[in-house]
Amino acid sequence: MAERSRQLSFDLPIDPQLGIDDFLVGASNEDAFSTITGWPDWPSRRLHLSGPHGSGKSHLAATWARRVGAHVIAATSVTESAVPNLSVSGSLVLEDLDRGELDEHALFHLVNVLLEQDGYLLVTSAVPIDRCGLRLADLRSRLRLAPTVTLGEPDDALLKAVLVKLFIDRQLVIDASVVAFVAARIERSFEAAARVVAELDREALSRGRRITRPIAANILPHDGEQVAADEG
Incomplete structure (x- = not known):
């Protein structure tokens, strides 16, 4: 009973661990990880970190910002009046350049000041x-000069490790066999992993049960494999 109680899914706050030691490194992201953690030995004082949503860009950027004392701001939040405060530390993380409406003249001014x-x-x-939708040619030209490091989608081993971390962040305990079952049946992407973990958390919470293979099979795409019914 004690073991079962520890494995139940409670409505607890998600507590993602975002230290550098919590970043999971695999073949798809080791170059980006090495570059970020290799600061100040960068190829340029500008660097572009690219990768799909949920791939760890913000995690890496936050660890770098803490190390160097940089401001972190969404690109959409940059205004002309904010430039002096944002540039005072001498280092800046500009997040999600491709998301939302931008004050491109303010961004250009900020980049120049830095x-x-x-x-x-x-x-x-x-x-x-070049695909971020920048209309201001001077800004686009400035940012094009930044070397790019890319976070790719995870391989099988990294996907399983990411799933485990996402469950731990939600304070859930799950068998390795269930992790393998889930990993084999979802799109190989960080975004898909985050989505299915959230769905499994909700499903287990609604049942008052730990996450099992039958519960996972109930919400994952069917591939013809027969999974025994959950026996309660």
Whole structure:
């Protein structure tokens, strides 16, 4: 009974662990990880970190920002009046360049100020700079000069490790066999992993049960495999 109680899914706050030691490294992200953690030995004072949503861009950017004392701000939040405060530390993380409406003139001013100060700029987006929808040619030209490091989608081993971390972040205990079952049946992406873990958490909570293979099979795409009914 004690073991069962520990494995129940409670409505507890999600507590993602975002230290550098909590970042899961695999073949798809080791170059980006090495570059970020290799600061200040960067190829340039500007760096573009690219990868799909949920791939760990914000995690890596946050650990770098803590290390160097950089401001972190969404690109959509940059305004002309904010430029002096954002540039005062000499280092900046500019997140999600490809998401939402931008004040491109303010961004251009901010980038120029950082360059004049020999500061460091880390820009994140899910797509290459040329696909971020920038209309201001001067801004696009400045940011194109930043070397790009890319986080790819996970391989099987990394996907399983990510699933385990996502369950731990939700304070859930789950058998390795269930993790393998889930990993084999979802799209190989960080976004899909996060989505299915949230769905499994809700399903287990609604049943007052731990997460089992039958529960997982109930919400995952069917592939013809017969899974024994959950016996309660």
